[in-house]
Amino acid sequence: MPSLGSDMEAGTLVEWLVAPGDTVSRGDIVAVVETQKGAIEIETFEAGVVDRLVVEPGTEVPVGTVIAHIRGAGEPAAPEAPAPEAPEAKPKPKPKAPKPAAAKPAGPAPTRVRVSPVARRRAGQLGIDPETLAGTGPGGAVSLEDVERAAAAAPATAASATRAATPPDASAAMRRAIAAAMARSKREIPHYYLSTTIDLTQALDWLEAENRRLPVAGRLLYGALLVKATALALGEVPELNGFWRDDGFVPGPGIHVGAAIALRRGGLVAPAIHDTDGKDLGAVMQALRDLVQRARGGRLRASELSDPTVTVTSLGENGVEAVFPVIYPPQVAIVGFGSVVERPWSVDGRIESRRVITASLAADHRVSDGHRGALFLRALDRRLQDPETLA
Amino acid sequence: MTEDEIRTAVLAALTSVAPDLEGEAVDPAIAFRDQFDFDSMDLLNFAIALHDSLGVDIPEIDYPRVASLEGSIAYLSEKLSASGRS
Numbered sequence: 001m002p003s004l005g006s007d008m009e010a011g012t013l014v015e016w017l018v019a020p021g022d023t024v025s026r027g028d029i030v031a032v033v034e035t036q037k038g039a040i041e042i043e044t045f046e047a048g049v050v051d052r053l054v055v056e057p058g059t060e061v062p063v064g065t066v067i068a069h070i071r072g073a074g075e076p077a078a079p080e081a082p083a084p085e086a087p088e089a090k091p092k093p094k095p096k097a098p099k100p101a102a103a104k105p106a107g108p109a110p111t112r113v114r115v116s117p118v119a120r121r122r123a124g125q126l127g128i129d130p131e132t133l134a135g136t137g138p139g140g141a142v143s144l145e146d147v148e149r150a151a152a153a154a155p156a157t158a159a160s161a162t163r164a165a166t167p168p169d170a171s172a173a174m175r176r177a178i179a180a181a182m183a184r185s186k187r188e189i190p191h192y193y194l195s196t197t198i199d200l201t202q203a204l205d206w207l208e209a210e211n212r213r214l215p216v217a218g219r220l221l222y223g224a225l226l227v228k229a230t231a232l233a234l235g236e237v238p239e240l241n242g243f244w245r246d247d248g249f250v251p252g253p254g255i256h257v258g259a260a261i262a263l264r265r266g267g268l269v270a271p272a273i274h275d276t277d278g279k280d281l282g283a284v285m286q287a288l289r290d291l292v293q294r295a296r297g298g299r300l301r302a303s304e305l306s307d308p309t310v311t312v313t314s315l316g317e318n319g320v321e322a323v324f325p326v327i328y329p330p331q332v333a334i335v336g337f338g339s340v341v342e343r344p345w346s347v348d349g350r351i352e353s354r355r356v357i358t359a360s361l362a363a364d365h366r367v368s369d370g371h372r373g374a375l376f377l378r379a380l381d382r383r384l385q386d387p388e389t390l391a
Numbered sequence: 392m393t394e395d396e397i398r399t400a401v402l403a404a405l406t407s408v409a410p411d412l413e414g415e416a417v418d419p420a421i422a423f424r425d426q427f428d429f430d431s432m433d434l435l436n437f438a439i440a441l442h443d444s445l446g447v448d449i450p451e452i453d454y455p456r457v458a459s460l461e462g463s464i465a466y467l468s469e470k471l472s473a474s475g476r477s
Contacts, residue, residue, distance in 0.1 A: 208451070211451050212450070212451075215448075216438055216439050216442045216448055216449065217439050217442070219435060219451065221431050221432060221435060223431070223432070262428075262430075264409070264411055264412075264427065264428050265411065288432065289432060289435070289436065292432045292433075292436075293408070293436060296409060296410075296411055297409060297410035317430050317431060
């Protein structure tokens with residue numbers, strides 16, 4: 001069970017998307033796990049053949065628990081699989097990389113009934129055991145339709161539940177996760193705060209001109225400019241990008257900006273845009289669009305939640321002028337943006353009406369000092385004055 | 392297209408942008424931003440969804456006109472009628 005953040009202690013396996021004998025590549029989505037941050041798709045970091053699924057759907061297990069064995073190409077299949085380990089089993093090291101040899105044929109087909117997550121939830125609401133139903137969904141999985149059909153066939157009962165989308169305690173669980181992370185942050189991280197007002201007129205003029213020529217699906221929001229400029233500025237002040245671990249700073253393996261996304265039913269998530277600094281602006285925008293849509297309506301992937309090396313939060317759409325953000329541990333910095341507002345501004349000795357934004361930085365004083373933080377904000381401003389270079 | 396068909400397309404675009412709103416009642420006169428906490432990303436996705444389903448290109452400057460169900464229907468009726476499709 002992978003950790004999706006320092007505040008996660010356990011996760012409930014909702015559904016396996018692979019079966020023993022399936023071949024998987026690194027990055028393939030293999031399971032769905034219910035966490036305090038909602039249903040998350042888990043990717044595999046090993047390539048090979050699924051040997052054994054250790055944890056049954058519906059089981060909550062602590063972070064670090066082995067949930068499946070993946071056999072590398074050529075690695076011999078495990079002997080006859082023993083009964084599934086108890087969910088409380090201690091984490092075990094992953095099998096060592098195999099020596100190259102001829103690949104074994106796929107293992108036996110699974111006999112367990114597959115149930116889609118939405119069908120499982122609906123079945124729970126209706127008091128039906130979904131594993132007793134005949135599945136007509138993909139791969140014989142029990143689908144929502146199967147559950148509804150079974151419910152209709154059963155004697156009428158007053159099923160009061162009509163909202164199938166989210167378990168009732170999901171937002172309370174997310175609130176607890178945010179509470180734990182933020183309390184730890186304020187308890188442990190000596191924050192320092194800096195802010196500056198940046199003239200965004202030139203960047204917005206450029207963006208509007210771009211959007212007039214771009215097809216609707218390619219249009220850009222200024223949030224993408226802010227995220228890209230932040231990533232490039234972090235490249236100049238790398239001690240703001242990474243983690244505080246074991247009493248020391250560990251630089252991020254790349255600049256993976258976490259974009260804070262508010263959820264409509266409350267709470268927030270901040271999934272990563274991997275290698276933000278190396279993406280062109282269109283790709284950053286597409287990544288943002290995709291993350292916002294999946295965060296609010298669908299599913300995020302485990303790596304998106306576990307990989308951010310820094311966070312950007314923008315509250316400008318709500319009319320907030322400046323943000324004083326709280327660092328998400330173990331990260332060491334967070335960048336906030338307020339609203340774009342028109343203000344009288346001095347340009348070459350003349351007062352003009354310009355569109356400006358307040359950028360703020362909260363950073364971990366154990367890792368950096370105000371001087372370096374100031375250099376970051378200066379670099380951010382400089383990048384935003386030259387929008388073509390962000391494209 | 393009839394007004395009802397446009398309404399159906401607008402509601403489909405809304406739920407494609409925000410599947411979490413499926414089944415929610417929509418007040419036609421209130422802006423999506425005020426009603427459903429839509430932000431600029433949702434509005435952009437909404438414009439893209441309408442473009443995909445109706446073939447109407449909504450320029451950025453017209454986004455305020457499609458900010459509510461009522462506004463969207465009026466705006467799209469006008470655009471479709473101007474293009475001879477309504």
